[in-house]
Amino acid sequence: MNRNWFCGLCATMAVATAAIAQSTHYSVGRVATPDEIRKRDISVGPDGSGLPVGHGTVQQGRLIYQMLCANCHGDRGQGIGPYPALVGGQGTLASPKPILTVGSYWPYATTVWDYIRRTMPYQKPGSLSVDETYSLTAFILYMNGILGESTKLNEKILPAIKMPNRDGFVPDPRPDVSVTKDKN
């Protein structure tokens, strides 16, 4: 886990949170019912929180991919024109021509699932079912060598997958460029 670098920020925020008066000042707006929240809440956290119950397979994902995705992303996920590659690039991140894909760059598998559900297929975002989304995610992870062909994906297995570049991110160190100004 490389989450310890959030801690400094979190400590500061805890103080800020404590300072909030816990009283309602304006009483404007209505209380949301659990049903209203359930209908709108599609958040998925990196720990799997919010993932709906469901399951998918690589085989099923391959069929959906060929039908809905291959036209833009290529039959092997290699990318076509403005449509990005989904596969490959592992080991290229420090090279002059890094290839950023789900397999080489994305730190969390939950993000893949969430992105597919929200935005794909490009012309009809939001149209995939929960199980279709698990299947497609499984197939893309399989194409990247992250899942075996027989793996069944569900809401418990998905967040447990360790992506190849999981530890590839660092916090913002800026200002990072020390400026030595010319003397006028």
Added chain:
Amino acid sequence: MRTSEITRRAFLATTTAALGVIAARADDGAQELGAPRRPYGERSPFEKSARYFRESATPASASSRTPLQDLFGIITPSALHYEVHHSGVPQIDPHQHELLIHGLVERPLIFTMDDLHRLPSVSRIHFLECAGNSGGEQVGRAGPNPQRSHGLLSCSEWTGVPLRILLEEAGMKTGARWIVAEGADAGKLARSIPLEKALDDVLVAYGQNGEALRPEQGYPVRLIVPGWEGNVNIKWLGRLHVVDQPYMTPYETAGYTDLMPDGRARQFTFVMEAKSVITRPAGEQQLSGPGFYEITGLAWSGRGRITRVEVSTDGGKAWQDAELNEPVLPKAITRFRLPWSWKANETSIASRCTDETGYVQPTRDSLLAVRGLNATDHYNGIKTWYVHADGKVSHE
């Protein structure tokens, strides 16, 4: 009274028109009446300034750029505000739109637009800048004019409710650390924002330059996260989820992260650092002959106020302080000016700014030395324009 007034006006108008016709026969100086009133104003047909974009196979996931070289002052006309969309511009009926706040809160709440308009509001002038603005400069594809090089930048007066008020209405529970803000666009674009910033100066904005937000800028309501990369300023805001951790959305993992030479990437690089650009004279413009020109441009910093802008007119050997046009506002564009006499010589001009934290805009070389060529977001290097002996100004 009203009827007779109208009748009198109509009579006068008819009479005047008749007289006009008679006068026109007698006198070539006759004037034609101007255009009538109109319910919503348009600019002069002689003004052609426009946003710039190329044709795209995916126009719903694309950007357009503000014509910085054509603008005066610090406010970007709403019609010329830059755009970046990832799933197109939704058309939202404000009477149907609602904002949900839920998660680690005491009271999950839903606000209609009427609710938001009832709450205390503030108006503030802030810039918005895409994280990728001027990224081409970093990798050596310098933009040929200010619009192409720096046009993913705009500045507006935004009006709305401080997000702090809405969060206090809902009441934060123990463990609340971040909010996930989500748009009501087709792709439901979402970003994680630390609660500390959310409680500081973030606005839930419905007004832009005195009128409602434009659809391209998030109508009917959006987040304004002052000084931070454009992408977190969620447009068409529909949901705020108070959570315990960043949710690692695509746009804070796969995108808007900066790949360093060692292969690791910087994440949550929210602040847009101090930057400036000369907008006149600038690339693709033509000096009409030797003599006086006013050099002018824009400076801004996501960390606060601009305190100084220096301009060099001799290829970076000497730097002179430019005048900063008041008001100089935090996290807003500042307009600078410097009188200049061009002697028909070949030279280059550049600006560099300093903000209230003492941070000085760096050169491209010093940025590349640290960040390399693979990081194209959050670039803020000094921009140089080249003036040729024939008065042409170019980017190389």
